[in-house]
Amino acid sequence: MMSPVEQKLQTVAADLLSTEKVDLVIAYERGTAGIGVRPAFICDPANTDRLVYNPLCGHNLSVYLHRHKDKKVAIVAKPCDTRSLVGLIQERQIERDSLTILAVPCEGVIDPTRLEALAPAEKTRSLAIENDQLIIETDNGQQHTPLKDLLSPGCCTCTITEPVISDQLLGTSNRQPCKTDEFAQIKVLAEKTSQDRWEDFCAEMSKCITCFACRNACPACYCTTCFVDASGPKWLGKTDDLSDVQIFHITRMVHMAGRCTGCGACLRACPMGVNLQKYTGKIRLDAREFFDFEAGDDPEVKPPLSTYSESDPNEFFM
Numbered sequence: 001m002m003s004p005v006e007q008k009l010q011t012v013a014a015d016l017l018s019t020e021k022v023d024l025v026i027a028y029e030r031g032t033a034g035i036g037v038r039p040a041f042i043c044d045p046a047n048t049d050r051l052v053y054n055p056l057c058g059h060n061l062s063v064y065l066h067r068h069k070d071k072k073v074a075i076v077a078k079p080c081d082t083r084s085l086v087g088l089i090q091e092r093q094i095e096r097d098s099l100t101i102l103a104v105p106c107e108g109v110i111d112p113t114r115l116e117a118l119a120p121a122e123k124t125r126s127l128a129i130e131n132d133q134l135i136i137e138t139d140n141g142q143q144h145t146p147l148k149d150l151l152s153p154g155c156c157t158c159t160i161t162e163p164v165i166s167d168q169l170l171g172t173s174n175r176q177p178c179k180t181d182e183f184a185q186i187k188v189l190a191e192k193t194s195q196d197r198w199e200d201f202c203a204e205m206s207k208c209i210t211c212f213a214c215r216n217a218c219p220a221c222y223c224t225t226c227f228v229d230a231s232g233p234k235w236l237g238k239t240d241d242l243s244d245v246q247i248f249h250i251t252r253m254v255h256m257a258g259r260c261t262g263c264g265a266c267l268r269a270c271p272m273g274v275n276l277q278k279y280t281g282k283i284r285l286d287a288r289e290f291f292d293f294e295a296g297d298d299p300e301v302k303p304p305l306s307t308y309s310e311s312d313p314n315e316f317f318m
């Protein structure tokens with residue numbers, strides 16, 4: 001059965017397209033594997049009945065906006081995704097006036113790998129969240145499972161319960177902000193010696209296979225030619241040799257300074273379970289500490305790396 005959010009999404013999308021208020025709706029549709037979802041790009045109001053919304057809708061769809069800068073776009077956004085939209089507006093990568101933000105209520109998204117171990121996608125008919133339980137309906141009946149056992153990693157510490165920016169709310173949620181400190185692990189690591197931190201970084205990165213899925217999923221990674229793909233000069237080899245892996249991640253993380261919103265898209269995309277947020281989170285903490293800045297908070301505030309002030313902290317300059 002269709003959820004109220006799904007029903008409203010289909011109606012609103014059909015209306016926006018048929019009245020030509022937008023040229024394109026970026027949302028979710030069923031994938032090829034059972035209950036699984038994939039991004040949907042709908043231009044014809046007759047196709048809006050393909051749109052779905054369920055707890056597997058984890059992709060941060062704002063990553064696709066760069067490819068559609070010439071269009072008026074409506075986009076489905078969870079509360080954390082709206083922070084990415086704010087980041088792109090702050091960096092003048094998208095025009096606010098060309099965008100219609102359809103904000104969905106969020107109770108957390110489910111990690112498909114964790115769910116698969118419990119209920120294979122092809123046998124699952126529907127998923128719903130009620131209080132702290134995930135209700136899984138399969139061919140064999142209903143199963144209730146504690147939500148915390150199935151949430152995506154970023155959702156376990158999420159404090160964002162409302163969209164930062166929106167044009168239409170497709171529903172409401174009663175979710176309370178998590179009380180767990182999302183930076184706890186990062187603060188422990190930051191207290192260690194530089195040698196210990198380097199060893200931690202090398203050990204974590206040794207899992208990386210340089211597939212670049214984290215970069216591809218990141219809304220803040222929008223350079224026309226990424227340094228990874230540049231051939232003149234060639235900055236690094238595309239191998240899983242640890243030195244190439246280190247150069248890739250260190251350079252990308254520096255590029256995230258004052259820009260990472262902590263959306264978790266990179267974590268969800270990584271096939272090897274590399275804990276990237278241990279390091280990008282430190283960069284977010286530094287932006288707070290040095291510049292009192294949180295990426296994705298306010299479209300009117302300029303990011304620290306786009307502005308200059310004589311009072312900027314400068315103890316890190318050589």
Ligand code: SF4
Binds near residue numbers: 081106108
């Ligand atoms: S991080 Fe927060 S807003 Fe984003 S999907 Fe998870 S629970 Fe929802």
Ligand code: SF4
Binds near residue numbers: 259263265
């Ligand atoms: S680095 Fe990861 S958490 Fe940060 S904005 Fe990019 S995808 Fe989101």
Ligand code: SF4
Binds near residue numbers: 207210273276
């Ligand atoms: S997605 Fe994971 S494995 Fe792929 S490059 Fe990023 S960290 Fe490495």
